[in-house]
Amino acid sequence: xxxxxxxxxxxxxxxxxxxxxxxxxxxxxxxxxxxxxxxxxxxxxxxxxxxxxxxxxxxxxxxxxxxxxxxxxxxxxxxxxxxxxxxxxxxxxxxxxxxxxxxxxxxxxxxxxxxxxxxxxxxxxxxxxxxxxxxxxxxxxxxxxxxxxxxxxxxxxxxxxxxxxxxxxxxxxxxxxxxxxxxxxxxxxxxxxxxxxxxxxxxxxxxxxxxxxxxxxxxxxxxxxxxxxxxxxxxxxxxxxxxxxxxxxxxxxxxxxxxxxxxxxxxxxxxxxxxxxxxxxxxxxxxxxxxxxxxxxxxxxxxxxxxxxxxxxxxx
Amino acid sequence: xxxxxxxxxxxxxxxxxxxxxxxxxxxxxxxxxxxxxxxxxxxxxxxxxxxxxxxxxxxxxxxxxxxxxxxxxxxxxxxxxxxxxxxxxxxxxxxxxxxxxxxxxxxxxxxxxxxxxxxxxxxxxxxxxxxxxxxxxxxxxxxxxxxxxxxxxxxxxxxxxxxxxxxxxxxxxxxxxxxxxxxxxxxxxxxxxxxxxxxxxxxxxxxxxxxxxxxxxxxxxxxxxxxxxxxxxxxxxxxxxxxxxxxxxxxxxxxxxxxxxxxxxxxxxxxxxxxxxxxxxxxxxxxxxxxxxxxxxxxxxx
Numbered sequence: 001x002x003x004x005x006x007x008x009x010x011x012x013x014x015x016x017x018x019x020x021x022x023x024x025x026x027x028x029x030x031x032x033x034x035x036x037x038x039x040x041x042x043x044x045x046x047x048x049x050x051x052x053x054x055x056x057x058x059x060x061x062x063x064x065x066x067x068x069x070x071x072x073x074x075x076x077x078x079x080x081x082x083x084x085x086x087x088x089x090x091x092x093x094x095x096x097x098x099x100x101x102x103x104x105x106x107x108x109x110x111x112x113x114x115x116x117x118x119x120x121x122x123x124x125x126x127x128x129x130x131x132x133x134x135x136x137x138x139x140x141x142x143x144x145x146x147x148x149x150x151x152x153x154x155x156x157x158x159x160x161x162x163x164x165x166x167x168x169x170x171x172x173x174x175x176x177x178x179x180x181x182x183x184x185x186x187x188x189x190x191x192x193x194x195x196x197x198x199x200x201x202x203x204x205x206x207x208x209x210x211x212x213x214x215x216x217x218x219x220x221x222x223x224x225x226x227x228x229x230x231x232x233x234x235x236x237x238x239x240x241x242x243x244x245x246x247x248x249x250x251x252x253x254x255x256x257x258x259x260x261x262x263x264x265x266x267x268x269x270x271x272x273x274x275x276x277x278x279x280x281x282x283x284x285x286x287x288x289x290x291x292x293x294x295x296x297x298x299x300x301x302x303x304x305x306x307x308x309x310x311x312x313x314x315x316x
Numbered sequence: 317x318x319x320x321x322x323x324x325x326x327x328x329x330x331x332x333x334x335x336x337x338x339x340x341x342x343x344x345x346x347x348x349x350x351x352x353x354x355x356x357x358x359x360x361x362x363x364x365x366x367x368x369x370x371x372x373x374x375x376x377x378x379x380x381x382x383x384x385x386x387x388x389x390x391x392x393x394x395x396x397x398x399x400x401x402x403x404x405x406x407x408x409x410x411x412x413x414x415x416x417x418x419x420x421x422x423x424x425x426x427x428x429x430x431x432x433x434x435x436x437x438x439x440x441x442x443x444x445x446x447x448x449x450x451x452x453x454x455x456x457x458x459x460x461x462x463x464x465x466x467x468x469x470x471x472x473x474x475x476x477x478x479x480x481x482x483x484x485x486x487x488x489x490x491x492x493x494x495x496x497x498x499x500x501x502x503x504x505x506x507x508x509x510x511x512x513x514x515x516x517x518x519x520x521x522x523x524x525x526x527x528x529x530x531x532x533x534x535x536x537x538x539x540x541x542x543x544x545x546x547x548x549x550x551x552x553x554x555x556x557x558x559x560x561x562x563x564x565x566x567x568x569x570x571x572x573x574x575x576x577x578x579x580x581x582x583x584x585x586x587x588x589x590x591x592x593x594x595x596x597x598x599x600x601x602x603x604x605x606x607x608x609x610x611x612x613x614x615x616x617x618x
Contacts, residue, residue, distance in 0.1 A: 137550035
């Protein structure tokens with residue numbers, strides 16, 4: 001294998017093929033991601049909102065009148081008056097949301113993957129049903145959940161028949177958060193389950209045989225064969241899960257719209273500032289976005305370093 | 317080694333002795349209790365996975381917009397009226413067309429771009445390789461909010477607001493990095509010797525890629541296509557901000573428009589939601605066989 005790689009490398013002495021092949025992606029990402037990012041960063045240093053940016057109304061062109069204000073937006077978000085209500089409370093909730101959702105996704109997904117990995121009658125059938133939440137677009141399923149969670153919907157009716165308290169899922173802050181995590185867990189488990197099932201199937205079965213011969217109990221086989229075998233899949237899907245959940249826009253946006261200021265995570269809150277209110281505050285919205293990106297990049301760097309210290313490589 | 321093999325295989329061959337049922341169990345088999353428990357858990361999980369969607373289908377059959385509050389009455393008056401109304405008296409087919417144009421456009425272009433990129437990073441260690449992979453990962457992290465405003469301005473300068481092309485471009489930025497990453501993992505599992513053989517037979521690197529590797533990577537390409545399609549089909553934030561004309565809405569935006577237009581006619585919304593879910597789920601089940609191998613090819617290699 002390595003000899004082949006060496007020879008192959010040699011034949012591609014010039015790298016221009018490689019550059020030619022990645023050029024389209026570099027151009028697309030450069031124009032539509034890096035340039036907007038740079039421009040967005042510039043916006044965060046101004047006081048741009050929908051009233052002072054350049055726009056065209058009918059035939060009249062209105063010049064942009066926003067001005068450069070340096071890092072005031074960031075200072076205002078992080079330390080300004082009511083910064084706790086505007087940023088830190090959302091930040092804490094976002095961190096909790098991410099941790100809770102990814103932990104639930106992973107543990108439920110792993111449990112189901114383990115069950116599906118046994119010789120079991122009808123396991124293909126179970127698998128087909130269990131990936132259903134992934135197969136149906138999120139905006140459809142969240143819509144279905146809204147029916148169920150509505151006051152007087154099926155969930156509260158069922159709770160009432162059982163003489164249990166019937167919370168206002170879509171109105172009370174605590175229950176909004178509870179509902180958001182519940183719906184997101186429901187939506188996210190299939191991805192983890194399918195990925196971990198792939199990981200389980202790639203574990204060499206002779207390892208289990210050897211462990212069994214050495215007298216390992218079921219728990220020991222799980223702890224010392226299964227978990228280490230899943231390590232590289234796990235480290236990748238957990239990282240992706242954290243990134244995706246941290247930026248999970250659709251579920252909270254569709255579940256509550258603008259009605260739940262306290263259940264908004266940072267992404268939806270930033271969207272609300274930039275597009276959900278009048279006047280639209282472009283600068284602050286973009287500043288939230290930059291902060292989010294910074295948090296994720298710092299987190300990923302530490303995550304990678306932590307993996308490297310444990311002699312693992314991220315599969316990229 | 318040989319002695320231990322004999323030891324374990326011996327009890328399996330013998331007829332089970334009545335006193336010690338546990339010792340005759342072969343690897344991968346469990347007792348009746350464990351098996352029942354597995355089935356029990358899987359059945360409960362399946363019901364949880366199935367119920368919200370089944371409930372949506374059930375409610376879509378109720379003729380009145382408040383039927384979801386007293387579902388018991390639906391049994392008596394089930395009807396497909398909601399469906400016929402949505403199909404004949406709304407812009408459903410316009411929305412469907414928009415959704416299909418945008419999703420298929422994003423899928424075709426995205427997979428092509430991702431495939432060349434994935435191949436380049438899989439086979440060639442060019443200077444800047446590590447940085448490039450890192451950039452692909454970082455683009456996964458861009459929150460909607462940071463790109464929305466500048467993208468809006470760039471697209472309006474290019475006169476691409478409210479056009480399919482603009483939306484396709486926007487979706488490419490989210491799908492291509494992940495697909496390239498995924499396909500890189502898949503290409504890594506194809507032996508390098510195949511490239512070599514192609515090169516020896518006089519193919520250019522592009523020829524090797526197009527004639528040898530792409531056909532071999534079909535399952536991986538299917539997963540990438542699937543991912544792009546589903547992402548574009550279900551995206552809400554960009555579509556609702558960038559598409560302004562009623563007839564150009566994608567289905568995700570169109571569904572939201574029922575709230576104001578028809579005073580939240582939930583029965584119609586439910587019917588529309590079911591109509592949307594059917595093609596998406598059908599497409600999903602067509603490719604789901606490849607999902608496991610395709611998704612984790614990069615991960616399991618380590």
